[in-house]
Amino acid sequence: MNATTSLHPAAGLSALEARLREDLAWLELPAPSWVPARTSDGQRVLDVAIIGAGMAGLTASAELRLLGIDNQRLFDQAPAGQEGPWITYARMQTLRSPKQLTGPALRLPALTFRAWYEAQFGREQWRALYKIPRVQWMDYLRWYRRVLDLPVCNDTRVETLQTRSDGLIGLMLLRGAVKGSKDARRETVLARHVVLATGREGLGGPYVPDVARDIPRHLRAHSSDPIDFAALRGKRVGVVGASASAFDNAASALEAGAGRVDLFVRRAALPRINKLTGIGSPGLVHGFANLPDAWKWRFLHYSAQTQAPPPRDSVLRVAAHAQAHLHLASPLTGLRHEGDTIVVDTPRGRYTLDYLIFATGFHSEIDTRDEFAPIAPHVRRWRDRFTPAAELPNEELASSPDLDRNFAFQERVPGACPALARIHCFNHAASLTHGKVAGDIPAISDGAQRLARAIAAMLFDADRDTHYAALQAFDTAELAGDEWGDADAAAGTVPADTPAL
Template sequence: MSDLSSFPNGLDALAARLRQDLAWLELPAKSWVPPRDVDGQRVVDVVIIGGGMAGLVASGMLKRLGVANHVVLDKAPAGREGPWVTFARMRTLRSPKQLTGPAMGLPALTFRAYYEALHGREAWVALDRAPRETWMDYLVWYRRVLDLPVRNGVTADAILPRADGMLDIVCRQAGRTETMIARHLVLATGRDGLGGPFVPPIADDIERTFWAHTADAIDFAALRGKRIGVVGAGASAMDNAATALEAGAGRLDLFVRRTDLPRINKFTGIGSQGVVHGFAGLPDDWKWRFLNYAMREQTPPPRPSVLRVSAFPQAHLHLESPIAGLEQDGDHVVVTTPKGRYPVDFLIFGTGFKIELTNRPELAAVAPYIRLWRNRFPVPAGMGNGELEASPDLGDAFEFLEAEPGACPALSRIHCFNFPATLSHGKLTGDIPAISEGADRLARGIVRALFVADRERHFADLQAFDTPELLGDEWADDETETLSERPSERIPT
C-alpha cells in the first residue's frame, strides 16, 4: 500500500502528478487520424454536443486515444454546463463521494484527489457527499487540467447528412452562424437529450405563469409566503419542494400517486462491474425485463432530501393523490385529487423527462430515420412501457441505427451518448458511477470506425514508410565462401 501521507497538497501539485502519470502511460496517444479538407475547410473528426460531465469525459477519452481533432460545443457559459448550478437543487450529489466517475482510471483525476488537494485528508473523511457546487468546480478543474477543446456559448441548430457521408453541423454563436463539417457527432446532451421535460397534458389549459417543471429556471424568492404544490415523489420533486420551503413558502403540498414513497433503490443492490460491462450483452427481452422492473419500482428520493422537506411544519404529504383535475381560478389554481381540492398559487411538476425526437429541432433532418425499440421489439405481455418503447435502438458504439436500412446511412456517425441510451447499453451515459466505462466504449468505437474508413490511406502509409531499423553494417554475408574453404565444423563431444 502506498504512503498516503505523501499525497500532494494543492491543485498545482496534483496537476503535476497527473502530468507525470500521463507521461508514464504515454498519454495522450499521438495524433494519428489523417486530416481532411473539403472545399478549403478543415473537417472536424468528432464534434461533441454538450460540455457537461458526459461530454468532458468523452472528449478526454478521444484525446487519450489520439483523436486530437475534435471539439466540444456547449450553449452555456463556461462553468455553467450541465445541471449542477442551474436546475439541480439538491444540496449534495446523490452518488457516494468515493465513486471515481469521469476519472478514466487515473487516481490523480478523481474527485477525491481534487478535494483532498484543496482541503486535506481530514476534510475528505468528514465529508458526507459532494456539494453540487463543489462538483461543478471539480468539473471546471477537470476540463482545465486535461486541456479539453470546449467552446462555450455555441448552439447546434441543425445536424444535416451530406452526400459524401459526413455531417454538416449548423452552429450559432453570438448571433453568427457557421457550419462545421464533421465525420462523427456525439450527443452528450443529458437527461433531455432526445426530448425534453415531461408535463402531463392536464396542465395544457393552465397559464404558464402558474406552473413550472423542475428543469425550468424558477424564481423561488417570488414564492415566499405562497401556497406551492409539487407533483411527484422523486429526488427532483423533493429538492424543489425543499428549495421552495427554504425560500419561505407559506404552505407546500406534495402530491404522490403511489400508496407510499419508494424506499429501495433496486439497481444499487446489484451494482457491479458485471452490470456495467455485461448489460449490453443481455438478450433484448432481458434488457427490457431489468429496466422495466426497475422503473416500475422507481428510485427513491435520498433520505436527506425527504428530511429536508419534512422538517417544515407547513409541508404536507398526500399519498394516493394523482392529479385528477387542474382548474385556474382567478389568481390561483385548484388541484383536484381523489382526496380533495387544494388551492395553490404555483405548481411545480417533478415528472421527469420524455423521449420525443420531434422536440429536438436540431435532429429534424435525421429523426424520421432513427430506429426505436418499438420499431423492432415485440413488447412482452404486461410490460408495456412508453419510455422504453421510445428509446433509440443503438449499435455497439452508441450509434443510431436505421429504421429502414439504407434510408439514412449517416446515422452510423451520430452517437447517442446520453440518458436514452440506457436500454441498449445500461447505465453508462447519464450517471456518475460508470461514465468512464461508457466513454471508453464510445471512444473505442469511434476510433475503430475512423481507422476502417481511412484504411486506404493507412495502407498507403504502410507501403510508403521507409525508415530502416538496420543500416546494413551490422553483420556481413559469408555466402561468398565455398564450402571447401570453410573450416570443418565439429560438434563438441
C-alpha cells in the same frame, strides 16, 4: 497528501496537476495524433463534434484525446462553467452518489474528485466529508476541463444537425445567442462523427402531463426550468412527483419562505429501495449491452416500476418544515385555474395553489427537438422492431433509440440515411441498449471508453487505404545491414537465383 495541504490549496492543486502530467507521461498518454486530416471546400473537417460539455461530454472528449483523436470540439449553449444541471436546475444540497466513486477519472487516480479534494483540503477533511456538495462537484468539473485542456465552445447552440451526401455531418451553429448578444452569428461546422452528450434530457425534453397544458406558464414550471423561488415567498406551492427532484424543488420553495407546500404522489407509499444499486457491479456495466433484448427490457422495466427512492436527506430536508404536506395515493384527477389560482383535484381532496411544479421527468421522443428534425424520421426506435411481453408495457422504453454497439443510431429504413452510423447517442436515451453508462456518475468512464474506442476503430477503418499507403511508404530502417554477414554468401554457396527478402 496530508492535512497540511489545506493551508495552501493552490500549491496543493499545482502538485496534483504535476502528478497528473507525470502519470500521463509514464503511460505515454495522450497518444500521438494519428487521424489523417480531411478538408471539404477548403474547410477542415472535425473528426468528432460533441454536442454538450457537461460531465458526459467532457469524459468522452478526454478519452478521445487520450486515444490520439485531437481534432474535436465540444459545443455547449451554456456560458463557461455553467454546463449541465449542477448549478442550474439541480437543487439538491449534495450528490446522491457515494463520495468515493471515481466518476469521469478514466482510471487515472490523479483525476478523481478525491485527489482534487484532498489536494486542497487534506485527507482528514476527506475522511470527514459526508457527501459531495453539488456546487463543489461543478468546481471539480471546471478543473477537469481546464487541467485536460478540453476544446469547449460555449454560448453555442446547435440549431440543426444535417447529414450530407458526402457522408459528412453538418452542424448549423448559433454562437452568442444564449446571452442575447448583438454579436450572435451563424456558422456551419462539418464533422465525420457527432456525439450527442445531451444529458438527462437525452433526445427529448421535460415531460409535462397533458392535464397541465391549460395552466398558464407563469403559474407552473417543470423541475428543470429556471424558477424564481424568492418570488414564491408566502405562496401556496404544489409539487407533483416522488423523485429526488420533487423533494429538492419542494425544499427549495420551503427554504425560500413558501407559505405552504403540498407534494402530490401517485403511489400509496414512497419507494424505499434503489433496486439497481443492489446489483451494481462491473458485470452489470459490461454485461448489460450483451443481454438479449427481452432481458434488457425486463431489467429496466422493473427498475422503472419500482422507482428509485428520493434520497433520505432530501426527504428530511422537506419534512423539517411544518408547512410541508405529503399526499400519497394522490394522482391529479383534475387541474384548472381561476385567474391566478390553481385548483388541484385528487382522489383525496381539493387544493388551491399559487404555483405548481411538475417533477415528472423527461421523455426521449427525438421528433420533438427542432435540431434533430432532419434525422428524426430515419432513427429506429425500440418500438419499431421489438414487442415486449404484454405485462411489461413502457412507452418511455419504447421511444428509446435502437442503437448499435457503437452507440450510433440505426436506420428505420435500411439505406435511407447511412450517416446515422456516425451519430452517437451518449446520453440517458442510450440506457436500454447499453445500460446506465452514458449519464450517471458511477459508470461514466466505462461508457466514455467504450464510445471512444468504437469511434477510433471506425475512423481507422474509414481511412484504411491511407493507413495502408503509409504502411507501404514507411522506410525507417531498424537494421543498417552491417550487423552480421551471411555465412553461405561468404563461402560462395548461395544459388544465384535465391530471392532477396
